[in-house]
Amino acid sequence: MTEPTLQVEILRYRPETDQDPAFQTYTVPYRDDWVVLDALNHIKDNIDRTLSYRWSCHMAVCGSCGMMINGEPKLSCHAFLRDYYPNKIRVEPLNNFPIERDLVTVTDDFMEKLESVKPYVIPKQERAVDEGPHLQTPAQLNTFKQYTMCINCLLCYAACPQYGLTPDFVGPAALALAHRYNLDTRDAGREQRQEIAASNEGVWDCTFVGECSQVCPKSVDPAAAIQQTKIASTIDWYKALLNPWGKR
Amino acid sequence: MAKSNKPIVWSLFAGGGMLSAFVTPVLIFITGLAVPLGLMSLDSLSYDRMLVLAQNPIAKIVLFAVIFLPLWHAAHRLLTTLHDLGLPKGRIAMTLCYGAAALGSIAAAVVLLRI
Amino acid sequence: MSRKPYLRKMPKSWWLAQRRYTSYMAREMSCVFIGAYSVLIVLGLYRLSQGRAEYGAFLDALQSPPSLVFHAAALVFALIHTVSWFSLAPKAMPxxxxxxxxxxxxxxxxxxxxxxxxxxxxxxxxxx
Known part of the structure; x- marks a missing residue:
């Protein structure tokens, strides 16, 4: 009995030899408990050692194996072959990012944007260790908990046409994390984050396509975070207009 | 980064979007389909009735809101959609979209005040 | 080894590449009809301000086939706007x-x- 197989078409780009990326097709064994990442590992181990891609945990936690799978941004460890079999699977690097090599993208732009929104608790006053922990109720935690689930996998950036059209756009994950810290009762850094989040390149480049939330493997819902930031920033703007002498 | 003035147009966009989500379908249905097709009596939109309506100061304000807010909503959305379709973001597209909305709003105000 | 990152250009027809992008574009296109309808109300009020005969001509024009086709299309797009607006509302109000x-x-x-x-x-x- 012959083992069932499946064709995987991978966009290859080797900067030292290739002018443009091009597809290369591999035939891999089909197993119904395999994900696309297993197929890639099979190719790397048995067929073509030159194939480059990022991965680490194989369990949708590390956020490093995001790819375009049949045109949709997905974690390759989360995309089962059985959902595509017997059809061919097309694997490309994440949209909207420069390709470093094969399926590996350059993510520096996101890293800079993430840093720019100060995604950490900025307390009003530093707390000494002997003052004890800063308490927070479960209700307070739940206002922002979903936004803490972000694994920086960048599927939302690959799904966002506005990021593709306007590379300066701060983008979904970074804005969702800014919102996450703004909602945190231990935090007093909203004004600093608003410098970026409420700028033209911040929430205002978003047109609520909503795809970021659709493709998010962790149900973070960046589109909701951005929408709420737009409303809060608009209220700030009118408050400042009505009370120009008040504190900003 | 510069402080953004987008909240002005965005609040008009959001307000207009909300208003037209609630009232535009029924208005289009009445004025564009039901009355012209005879599903509703022509009296609904008769000259005498509309004149009384448009001369009422409160109705003037309501009519103005129903024209003005959706117009700005549409202008802002058109601007972003043109960008989606590949037109570069720039002063020309912005002036045309928002300028048209401003002209339409002024025309609405002038017409309503003169009735 | 020197780097040579390759940036793929986003095609102008990106919104046709996927069904959800296409329905987003349909939602955005509703603005053309909503804007045009606002202009039409202004026109109607202007004709009203001119007098009975002029307003009557406006009402007659509403019965013309092009007007009916426009309003039918406008109603469809206005409904797309309404449905999409309502479905996104909870995102704004958690x-x-x-x-x-x-x-x-x-x-x-x-x-x-x-x-x-x-x-x-x-x-x-x-x-x-």
Whole structure:
């Protein structure tokens, strides 16, 4: 009995030899408990050692194996072959990012944007260790908990046409994390984050396509975070207009 | 980064979007389909009735809101959609979209005040 | 080894590449009809201000086939706008009671309820 197989078409780009990326097709064994990442590992181990891609945990936690799978941004460890079999699977690097090599993208732009929104608790006053922990109720935690689930996998950036059209756009994950810290009762850094989040390149480049939330493997819902930031920033703007002498 | 003035147009966009989500379908249905097709009596939109309506100061304000807010909503959305379709973001597209909305709003105000 | 990152250009027809992008574009295109309808109301009021005969001509024009086709298309797009607007509303208004985050369903339903009441009210006033 012959083992069932499946064709995987991978966009290859080797900067030292290739002018443009091009597809290369591999035939891999089909197993119904395999994900696309297993197929890639099979190719790397048995067929073509030159194939480059990022991965680490194989369990949708590390956020490093995001790819375009049949045109949709997905974690390759989360995309089962059985959902595509017997059809061919097309694997490309994440949209909207420069390709470093094969399926590996350059993510520096996101890293800079993430840093720019100060995604950490900025307390009003530093707390000494002997003052004890800063308490927070479960209700307070739940206002922002979903936004803490972000694994920086960048599927939302690959799904966002506005990021593709306007590379300066701060983008979904970074804005969702800014919102996450703004909602945190231990935090007093909203004004600093608003410098970026409420700028033209911040929430205002978003047109609520909503795809970021659709493709998010962790149900973070960046589109909701951005929408709420737009409303809060608009209220700030009118408050400042009505009370120009008040504190900003 | 510069402080953004987008909240002005965005609040008009959001307000207009909300208003037209609630009232535009029924208005289009009445004025564009039901009355012209005879599903509703022509009296609904008769000259005498509309004149009384448009001369009422409160109705003037309501009519103005129903024209003005959706117009700005549409202008802002058109601007972003043109960008989606590949037109570069720039002063020309912005002036045309928002300028048209401003002209339409002024025309609405002038017409309503003169009735 | 020197680097040579390759940036793929986003095609102008990106919104045709996927069904959800296409329905986003349909939602955005509703603005053309909503804007045009606002202009049409201004025109109607202008004709009203000119007098009985002029307003009568405006009403006649509304019965012409091009006008009917325009309004039918406009109604479809206005409904796309309404449905998409309501479905996104919960994102703007997260609800939480105590520790529990509420689902968006009731917010969407409330919008539909108000919509039905408003539409029925407008229809009622128009008929009187």
């Amino acid at each position: 609800l939480q009671i105590g520790e529990k985050k509420l689902s968006g369903g009731p917010v969407v339903l409330a919008h539909y309820a108000v919509w039905v009441v408003v539409s029925a009210g407008v229809l009622l006033v128009a008929r009187i």
